[in-house]
Amino acid sequence: MRALPVGDRALLIEVDSGQEAEALHAELLHRRATGELTVEELVPAARTVLLDGLDAPSRLAERLASWEVPPVPPRTEDVVEIPVRYDGPDLGDVAAHWGVDEAEVARIHAAAQFRVAFCGFAPGFGYLTGLPREVPRRATPRTAVPAGSVALAGPYTGVYPRSSPGGWQLIGTTDLVLWDPARVPAALLTPGTRVRFTPVAAP
């Protein structure tokens, strides 16, 4: 675990794996809930957790060295189920990359258990880990990816909460609303949320 100073009020804590980042994030949330830690933003990412809005980052960095960070226990809470029509325009390219047919891509994706590793790119966009295979981004990004597109890139799965440019491989579509600022909570997917994709037939 390395604590890197970020300006005068933040720390970027770097660990070796996504699992360690998840465990550290859970521990930081716990310590914030108990009042031991005061911080404005806790932003988990692929291999790091950013703590922004700290009064004394260097003191916290010293204390961190002695922390025992337990592994995250398996969660028993509800899993968010996202119904998907596996009808994306890149299904064939992903199938070719994996050396399987298109139906098998859908089967592999729907069989995996996902977790929101972190959010970013757009409000409500979660980077989901759990797919047993990887796939490269598209060589040329699309200027407009429709809202609800279920997509793959690198080790991640994501769902575009609104129409935006994007370079991920599109394998399906969901009608679920991932992000609605008028709803509480606004984001269906927050860091740590468990997710499954359930196949539905095209209308």
Add this chain to the structure above:
Amino acid sequence: MSDRALAVVRAGALTTVQDRGRPGHAHLGVPRSGALDAPAAALVNRLVGNAPEAAVLETTVNGCSVRPRATVTVAVGGAPCPVTVDGRPAAWGAPVRVPGGALLDIGAARAGVRSYLAVSGGVTVEPVLGSRSTDLLSGLGPPPLTDGTVLPLGRPTGPHACVDAVPHPAPPSELVLRVTLGPRHDWFTDSALTTLAARPYAVSSASNRIGLRTEGPALDRARPGELPSEGMVLGAVQVPPDGRPVVFLADHPTTGGYPVIAVVDPADLPAAAQATPGTPVRFIAVRHRR
């Protein structure tokens, strides 16, 4: 007539509603947003007797014109500019009474980029995640104003301030940005670190509410590739593949994969918001203080 609303007659190049932003949601991918020149926005709110969290208008370069439907007190600050009410000159940087139906014009900035208009009672568009700010990166909050937009106003909460003149920093002829190195300065060559601190940069015309872009010598990388995405802070100096540093402002993305060579002291960011394209930029490396 007690119709508390503001009709936009001339929206200008880019006029947005801004308050203190929506911090605390970065883990959901939501930028903090909020007025770029926060001290200027706070000052005009104080001048008209508003609470500090009241929403104001932020103009860009060429101001805007509005017509209040009821009599209001307004104050214009930030970038210095001409102010008129029904064509007659009015004070900049002081409370001004605007009768219902009169035309308030905020002219082009004489210096700086962004002027701020506070109206007694504040702009009361529906808040999103606790803020009325327009976020140009993710589209949260009200869209940028267009001609004909009608904005609701709140009830005045207090008397306007009694002042003869308010102190205001002149927009910078040179933008000095104090930076602390890191978290990813080890991704750059030693000569890049020297270049950042010693060579002149200039504000690029591609700058916006997301970032202050610069023109100048490219910063060479000691290692290639991208980082796995990591959290980004306000004032982060991110270096994209073209090597020209970008200083993250209020609408910055919450995560990113280009290395951050240094972080600007937040106290220097209001000046960055007022630096016109071509303004010389000097980065000064300072030590971490906490």
